[in-house]
Amino acid sequence: MEMMGNMGGMMKKVQEMQAKMQEMQKELENKTVEAESGGGMVKVIMNGKQIVQSIDIDPSLLSSDEKEVLEDLIKAALNQAKEKVEEMSAEEMKKITGGLPLPPGMKMPF
Numbered sequence: 001m002e003m004m005g006n007m008g009g010m011m012k013k014v015q016e017m018q019a020k021m022q023e024m025q026k027e028l029e030n031k032t033v034e035a036e037s038g039g040g041m042v043k044v045i046m047n048g049k050q051i052v053q054s055i056d057i058d059p060s061l062l063s064s065d066e067k068e069v070l071e072d073l074i075k076a077a078l079n080q081a082k083e084k085v086e087e088m089s090a091e092e093m094k095k096i097t098g099g100l101p102l103p104p105g106m107k108m109p110f
Contacts, residue, residue, distance in 0.1 A: 035078075037076035038069075
C-alpha cells in the first residue's frame with residue numbers, strides 16, 4: 001500500500017510540474033531578448049518562443065554592395081537571439097525542476 005501512496009504523490013508532483021511548465025511557456029511569450037551583430041549594426045528582438053519581434057538595420061548596410069554582409073549580420077544576430085532564448089528557457093526550467101537535470105533529449109512540456 002505504501003508504494004501506491006508514493007506513486008500518487010509522484011503523479012501529483014508531475015501534474016504540478018506540467019502546470020508550472022504551461023505557465024512558464026506563457027511567460028516566455030512575453031519575455032524578450034535583444035541580440036546584435038556587426039557592433040550593433042543589426043539588432044534583433046526575439047521573444048521566449050523564438051519568434052522575431054523586430055529587426056533594426058543600420059542604414060549604412062542598405063547599399064547593394066553590402067548585401068552579403070547584411071545577410072550574414074542578420075543571420076548572426078538571429079542565431080545569438082536564439083541562444084539567449086534557450087539560456088533564458090533553461091533558467092526558467094531550473095526554477096521549476098529545482099535544478100533536477102532532465103534526461104538527455106527529454107523535451108518539456110511532456
